[in-house]
Amino acid sequence: MSAPDILTFGCRLNTYESEVMRGHAAGLADVVIVNTCAVTAEAERQARQAIRRAHRDRPEARIVVTGCAAQLDPARWGQLPGVVRVLGNEDKLRPESWSEAALSSGDAVSDIMAARETAAHLVTEFAGRSRAFVQVQQGCDHRCTFCIIPFGRGPSRSVPIGAVVEQVRALVRSGYREVVLTGVDITSYGSDLPGQPALGQLCRRLLALVPELERLRLSSLDPVEIDDDLWRLVESEPRLMPHLHLSLQAGSDMVLKRMKRRHLTEDAARVVERARRLRPGIGFGADLIAGFPTEDEALFAETLDFVRAHALPYLHVFPYSERPGTPAARMPAVPVAVRRERAARLRDAGAASAARFHEALIGQTLHVLLETPTGGHSEQFAPVRFDAEAGQPGQLVRARALSADASGVSAVLLDAVAPVAIPPVSA
Numbered sequence: 001m002s003a004p005d006i007l008t009f010g011c012r013l014n015t016y017e018s019e020v021m022r023g024h025a026a027g028l029a030d031v032v033i034v035n036t037c038a039v040t041a042e043a044e045r046q047a048r049q050a051i052r053r054a055h056r057d058r059p060e061a062r063i064v065v066t067g068c069a070a071q072l073d074p075a076r077w078g079q080l081p082g083v084v085r086v087l088g089n090e091d092k093l094r095p096e097s098w099s100e101a102a103l104s105s106g107d108a109v110s111d112i113m114a115a116r117e118t119a120a121h122l123v124t125e126f127a128g129r130s131r132a133f134v135q136v137q138q139g140c141d142h143r144c145t146f147c148i149i150p151f152g153r154g155p156s157r158s159v160p161i162g163a164v165v166e167q168v169r170a171l172v173r174s175g176y177r178e179v180v181l182t183g184v185d186i187t188s189y190g191s192d193l194p195g196q197p198a199l200g201q202l203c204r205r206l207l208a209l210v211p212e213l214e215r216l217r218l219s220s221l222d223p224v225e226i227d228d229d230l231w232r233l234v235e236s237e238p239r240l241m242p243h244l245h246l247s248l249q250a251g252s253d254m255v256l257k258r259m260k261r262r263h264l265t266e267d268a269a270r271v272v273e274r275a276r277r278l279r280p281g282i283g284f285g286a287d288l289i290a291g292f293p294t295e296d297e298a299l300f301a302e303t304l305d306f307v308r309a310h311a312l313p314y315l316h317v318f319p320y321s322e323r324p325g326t327p328a329a330r331m332p333a334v335p336v337a338v339r340r341e342r343a344a345r346l347r348d349a350g351a352a353s354a355a356r357f358h359e360a361l362i363g364q365t366l367h368v369l370l371e372t373p374t375g376g377h378s379e380q381f382a383p384v385r386f387d388a389e390a391g392q393p394g395q396l397v398r399a400r401a402l403s404a405d406a407s408g409v410s411a412v413l414l415d416a417v418a419p420v421a422i423p424p425v426s427a
Helices: 012-024 041-057 068-072 074-078 149-153 161-173 199-209 228-236 253-259 265-278 297-309 336-359
Strands: 005-008 031-036 062-067 083-086 132-135 178-182 215-218 243-249 283-290 314-319 365-372 375-377 383-386 396-405 408-416
Touching: 005 012, 005 041, 012 031, 012 132, 012 178, 031 041, 031 068, 041 062, 041 068, 062 068, 068 074, 068 149, 074 083, 132 161, 161 178, 161 199, 178 199, 199 215, 199 228, 215 243, 228 265, 243 253, 243 265, 253 297, 265 297, 283 297, 283 336, 297 336, 314 336, 336 396, 365 408, 383 396
Parallel strands: 005 031, 031 062, 062 083, 132 178, 178 215, 243 283, 283 314, 383 408
Antiparallel strands: 365 375, 365 396, 375 383, 396 408
16 A cells, blocks of 8 residues: 655654554555644754755655644745645644545645644554654643744644543554653643543543553643642652653743743742652753843853753753744844854753763663664663664663763663553453
8 A cells, every 4th residue: 555755843743643644645645745843943944845855856746735834824835846735733634635636626724723622543553663642632822922833733622531541552552662642732631621630630540541551751741730640640650751841941030931931940940859859860851942032141041050950951952943923023132143052052051961860870770662773762761772782663671771971871681571461352
């Protein structure tokens, strides 16, 4: 059966949605799907470059462009060479969008702000990946001054717990040992559902109803929305991985206020300290923006000091990128060269924290999900490398950390972890 080529840019939610599209578009020949991101101008540039390259390399291929950038400006993307159709973020997930007839029926970009619910999609395979992603939430009701994504994704809406459980159960039966819950703003999960179950309740019920799931991981969390159920799981549930990724954005209260974030630095500090108290050795990631408008050297130093003081090892650092139509794009800008230089300094601080974090793992036994025959990630999300083949991608192995640097841990294989027995499906 023919299968489309899919080029995915941006977040884990896009990765999940690309697999949904892969299933819907199976059987279509000579099709390239480009799933775009609109977080930064650089993400859009890379997608445009990929489209031009795809058309140059395969002039006969029909290119379909979708994702957040396409949702926001469909006409612009439809003018690129080789593009036969532009699909909005809701439209791309509908099976009827992927018939031969639909490919020649013109663009389909529905009003994303009118969306009020999000459908569950049964995905059982993630091409070339050892861990699986499950969408539990879509959209965002907040309006950070730098962010265009709410206008590409629409209002916040949640997938019912039962549908999430069904999806995870199917993935585990397909052989996945680790699942990542993802969305645009997953800590807002459940506010639109009957009974308003929070993210912690979803995780608690998921782990109880799918006991054969070995590892559960969460994507980016808002520091002020971590609920009590989730904190209890952080403390007591070994299948919830000891790794939290925070949507931090800055370590300066003034910058956070100008971003219209809902947390201040003391809120983020309390989260880090509480998590480390409840789960010693937990790994932390954080999203950070360097060179936000009005950020002077003193305000940047506050963010740099926060990263160093709280020893955050896994940073996703982005130089600020103007997004047309957002309030921040009208604020006094920091020179691009300064943004890049500050981003480099933040990455250096993160690397120093990572080196210390990895050194603390030396001598410990780590449970590593292999992504290649010679490497993978530990439960803390520390990169682990082996000198020889340790197993097959997707396998879970035990290893002892021997040495470390900023890039990860070198380890020796102890043995493979026996998979959890999965009961047969009832007739």
